[in-house]
Amino acid sequence: MLGVVIWTDADDSKAIIRCEDHGELAFLSQPAKVESGAEKLDQGDLIQFDLEEHRNLRMAHNPRKIEQQYCGDIKAVMESAVKVQAEAMPNLPPKNSKLLNFTRAKQRNTLGSVGSAA
Incomplete structure (x- = not known):
């Protein structure tokens, strides 16, 4: 599957x-x-990845960057x-002024166990 990264959290390696x-x-x-050879993903990058569906969530695995900043204006578009x-x-x-505010969800750890029970 191909896709464009619309949000990243480099500290937690999430996108x-x-x-x-x-x-x-x-x-x-x-x-x-x-892995040391893994590429850092940034907002706007075009990537290829393997897709798994767990219940009603789509989980990406094995991301491979195809083009950096493929959609460099994604923030402005959003x-x-x-x-x-x-x-x-x-x-x-x-x-509020933030388009994607995941701070509350992270604090409540609502996404912490995604996919743990398939």
């Missing part, structure tokens, strides 16, 4: 990927100690999408 099939997002969580949504649906509650 969220928009997949070529336009299905659900895929989640990547690599071991804390990745910010624009938020503005368009706010204009189209003015009755939605206002969002």
